[in-house]
Amino acid sequence: MEATSALALLFNTKQQNRHLALKLISDVKEGNIDALKLHCYVKSIESFLNQFLDSKGEFKKEYSSLVLGEATKWGKSFEMYGCKVRVNDGKPTYDYSKCEDVILDDLQAQFESIKYQLEMRQKMLQNIPLSGMVDPENGNMIYPPVKSSPTIVSVQLPNI
Numbered sequence: 001m002e003a004t005s006a007l008a009l010l011f012n013t014k015q016q017n018r019h020l021a022l023k024l025i026s027d028v029k030e031g032n033i034d035a036l037k038l039h040c041y042v043k044s045i046e047s048f049l050n051q052f053l054d055s056k057g058e059f060k061k062e063y064s065s066l067v068l069g070e071a072t073k074w075g076k077s078f079e080m081y082g083c084k085v086r087v088n089d090g091k092p093t094y095d096y097s098k099c100e101d102v103i104l105d106d107l108q109a110q111f112e113s114i115k116y117q118l119e120m121r122q123k124m125l126q127n128i129p130l131s132g133m134v135d136p137e138n139g140n141m142i143y144p145p146v147k148s149s150p151t152i153v154s155v156q157l158p159n160i
Contacts (some may be wrong), residue, residue: 043155
């Protein structure tokens with residue numbers, strides 16, 4: 001099967017995608033699809049998308065450049081393959097490193113310091129006994145945070 005043929009199997013409208021998701025859940029509930037097999041498929045699709053669309057990944061820049069090159073041939077706004085396509089500016093980014101603004105630099109330093117203090121306080125609270133303890137700084141009783149963690153099924157895709 002060619003790559004585009006495999007992708008065409010997933011190319012749907014938002015409504016069709018929702019219907020497919022609901023149908024898959026229904027099929028699992030009815031015993032028509034093995035839940036673990038479906039989960040492995042979904043994780044494989046997720047892995048592919050994460051690799052393909054990762055902004056730091058090897059594919060993203062080249063892929064984005066190819067798509068932009070093709071789209072600009074068709075103008076700023078057009079419909080193709082049932083999709084509305086627009087070529088426009090993305091979210092702007094700003095590099096403040098060359099501003100030489102002492103107020104900004106001071107605020108950034110304060111932010112980093114407070115962020116560090118917050119992380120240290122959270123780590124300290126995670127390590128106090130369940131019965132609590134007296135805070136040596138203010139004499140108040142403090143207790144550890146409530147810890148919860150869901151049970152999940154982890155999938156590791158084969159490397160071959």
